[in-house]
Amino acid sequence: MDILSLFVVVPVLTIIALVFTKDLKQARLVSMVGSIFQLGMGINLVFAYFKERAINDSIMVLTKDVVWFEQFNIHYAIGVDGISVALIVLTTIVVLAGVFISWKMPDLPKEFFISLLVLSTGVYGFFISLDLFTMFMFYEIAVIPMYLLIGIWGSGPKEYSAMKLTLMLMGASAVLLVGVLGIYFNSNADGGALTFNILEISQVNIPFEAQKLFFPLTFVGFAVLGALFPFHTWSPDGHASAPTAVSMLHAGVLMKLGGYGVFRVAMFLLPEGAMHWDTFFIILAAIGVVYGAFGAIRQTDLKYINAYASVSHLGLVLFALLTLNKTAWNGAIIQSLSHGLLTAMFFALIGMIYGRTNTRDINKLGGLMKVLPFIGAIYVITGLAYLGLPGFSGFVAEMNIFVGAFENPNMFNRVLTILAVSSIVVTAVYILRLVGKIMMGPLVNDDFKDLPRATWYEKTGILLLLIPIIAIGVAPLWLSDMIMASLEPFIKGVL
C-alpha cells in the first residue's frame, strides 16, 4: 500500500471500526486513534515528499496509476506536489482538533463521527487525485455528509441551512460536471486518446473556443465552494447552524477544495480560458473580499461574523489566484492554510463560548476574559492573527498576496488591489471591536460568573491549531519553498 492511498484507506477503516462501537466513549476513542494516525501519516508525508523531491523532479511525486474504467480511460491516479501536501497536513490537523472539540457529543455520537470521517475521506481523496473523474467523485463524497451533519446535530434553522448548503454545493458540482466533461472531450485535441488525467491534459492544447466555453463552468463549479460572490450565501447560514466541529472542518478544510480546484483544474488545464475570463472573475472576487468584510461588521452573531469573514478571506484566495502572479499565488496557498487554521480555531472557540453561555449574540456577552482566561487569551491571539499581525500566519499570507497583486503594472489590477487591501482595515475594525466587546470590560451577566474552565480535550484541540499558526508566522520560508517549487508548472502553463 503506497502512502497516499493510506489517506483514503485509514479513514475508511476507522469508519468500519466505528460501526461496531456501542457508545460515545468507544466512538470518540476510535475516532481519536484514527485521527492521530492520520496526523502521523500527514507528518510522515511531508518528510516523504522532501525525500522524493530531492531525487525526482517531476511535477507530481509519489504517483500511482491503476486503470479503473478502461472504456472511459478513467484511472485511479494519485500523486502530490507541495501544494497538496500542505493542504493534506492542514486537513489532518483540523480533523484531529475537530474530534477533540466534539468530545462530548450527546446525540447519536457514532453517526456523527462516521459522517465526519466520510467528509475527511472525501477531502483527502480530492487532494491526492490526479484524475478528474475521481477528483469529482471525492468532491461529492466530501459535500454530502454536510447535509446530515448540519441537519441532525445543528442548531437554529438547521433543516433550512442544511438543505440550502447541500443544494448550492451540489448545484455547483453539477455545473462542474459539464466543465469536466467538456475538458474530457477536448483532451484529444492533439490527436491523443481521451483522458481524465490532469497531467496529460495539461500537455494538450485545448482549442480556444472550448476553453472559453468551459472555463467559467469549471471555475464557478469550484469557486462556489470557495464562497465566490454572489454564490456565497450558503456559507453564513450553513456555518451558523452547523455544530462546532463541522464548522471547523467546513470552513477550515472543505472550502479550500474550492481554491485548490480552481487552481489545479480550471486555471491549469484551461489557461487561455483563464486569461479570457480573468477580468470578469477578478471583479467578483474583489467584491467578495470587500463585501464579506463589511458584512462581518454588521453581524451580531459570533458565527455569522466569522462566516462573513471567511467569505472575505477566501475571496482573497480567489483574488490572488486570478492576479496571475507567482508571489500572489504563493500567498493564496499560504492564505488557504492560514485561514483554515484560524477559522477552525475561531469556530472551536465560539463553540466553547456557546457551550458555556448558551448565546452567540455579542450584545449579551462581555468581560469573558475574567471568567474564561484561557479561552479569552486564545481568542485575542486568534483575532490578532486573523487581522494580519506579523508573527502569525495571516500576515505572511496577506503580505505575499498584496505584494504580488501590486506587481502587476496594469492600472485596473492595481485599483482592485487597493480596494482589496482596504478589507484589512475593515477586518481590524470588526475583530478589535469584537474582542473588546465580548472579552474585555466588566462582566455583563452575573450568570457567567461560574462558567467552567476549558477542559483538557478543549485545550488539546486548541493547541493543535495554535502551533502551526505560529510556526507558519515565524518560519514561513520552508513552506514557501515547498509551494514555490510546485508553482513552476503552473507558471509555464498560465503565465
Added chain:
Amino acid sequence: MDFSSFLLMRQEIILLAIILLLLVAEIFIPKNKKSSIVHLAIFLFGVHTVIGFLSIDECSIFGGSFQTNNLIHFFKNVLNIGVFILLLQSADWLQEKIVTQDKGTEFFILLFSSLLGMYFMISSGDFLMFYIGLELSTLPVAALAAYETSKRISSESGIKLILSAGLASGVSLFGISLLYATSGSIFFHDIIGVISASNLTILGFILFFTGLSFKISLVPFHFWTADVYEGAPISVASYLSVISKGAAVFILMILMFTIFKPLMHVWENIVYVIALATMFIGNLFALRQKNMKRFLAFSSIAQAGFILLGLISGTQLGSATIVYFILVYIFSNLAAFGVVQAISLKTGKENMDDYDGLYRTNPNLSLVMMLALFSLAGIPPVAGFFGKFFLFTAAASEGYYLLVFLAVVNVTISLYYYLSVIRAMFIRKSDNPIPFFKNKLYMRLGLLITVLGILVIGMYSPLYDYIYELSSIFN
C-alpha cells in the same frame, strides 16, 4: 428448422414450464398448505435465474421472427434478477394478504406471463412478434394492479392501466401499419434496407414511439403513472417502474439504434425535447408529493428522462450506458420500493410524514433507504453516481452540452426531494414513530441483495466493460 432450435429459446421455455408447473401445483397442494406455493415459486424462479447465466448462441429462428444475441440474453438476465428480488420482497405480503384469499398461484402466473411477454418483446425480429410481446407483457399487469380487490383504489388503478395501455398499443399498432405501408415488410432486417425519411415513415415512427413512451411513462404520456402506482399493490408498482420500464427502454433502444437509425436526424430532436420535458416535469411534480408511492412514481418518470440522454447519442457508448444505468436503476429502485413495502406491510403507513424519526427506531431500514435514494440521486460512491455520470458522458460525446447542463440542473432539483425523505428519517423527530420491527427472512434477503448491488455495481468496472463489449452490435 430442427428441434434443437427450440433450445435457443431456453429462457422462454423454462419460464413457460414454470408457469405450467405452478398451475399443476395449485391443483395438488392441499388447501391448508397453500402458502408453500410462495416458496415453490421463489425456488423455481431462483433456479431459472441461475440457469439464465449459461451462455447462449446468437441466432434468429422462425424465419427471423425471434432473434437473440448476447446483449439481449444479458438483458433478460437483468430482468430475471430484478423479478427475483421483487419476489423476495413480496413474499411476506403474498403470504399474509394474498394466499389467505386463495389467489397466490394466479399472482405468480400473471407476473411470469408478463415477464414472458417481455422476453418475446425484446427478442422480437419483426413487428408482429413485438406486438404480441408488448400485449402479453401489459395485460397481466393490469390484472395484477387490480389485485387487492378489497380496495377500491386498486381496481381503479387496474382500469386506468388497461385503458391507457390499450390506447397506447392501439397508437403503436397504427404506427406499425404505416411503417408496413411504406416499407412493405414487418421484418426488422427488411425494413433497415428500405427505410427513408418520407413523411409517412416519420409519422409511423412517431406513432410507434408514442406507444412505447406510454410504457416508459415519458412526458407527455405519463399521466397514468402516479395514479396507477398509488392504487396498485406495492409489488406491482415496483414491477411497473422497474422491470416493465426497463424492458420497454431496452427494445426502444434496439429499434432506434438499428431500424430507425436512418431517421436519426428526425428523432434526435424529438428525444431532446421529450428528455427535457420528462426530467423537468417528473422532478417538479415529485417535489410536492407526500405519498411515498406517488413520490417514487414521479421520481421514476424523471429517471426515464435521464435515460433518454443515453438514447440521444445513438452509439455503442449510448447503448452501454443505458443498459448499465437500467441495471443500477433496478437495484436502487427495488431497494426503495422494498423499504416502502416492508413498512407498509407492518404498519400500513405510506406517507412521507410517517417516516419521521425512522432512523431512531429502525436504523437498518433507514440506511437501506438512504443508500437507495443516494443511488437514485446519483451521489458517489454508490452505483447511481456512475450510472448517471456515464449517461451524461454519452450525451456529451455527441456534443449535447446544453442538454447535459439542463440534466444536471435536474439532478440538483431531484436531490431536494430525495433529501426530504432522508430529512424525515434522520433529522425529524416524531411523537408517534414507526415502532421497531424485524423483517422476515425473504424480505431481508431481498433488501440485502439490492444493497450489495448498489454498493458493488458502481465500483466494479469489469461489469461496465462487459456491457460495452456486448453493445458492439450497434457499431
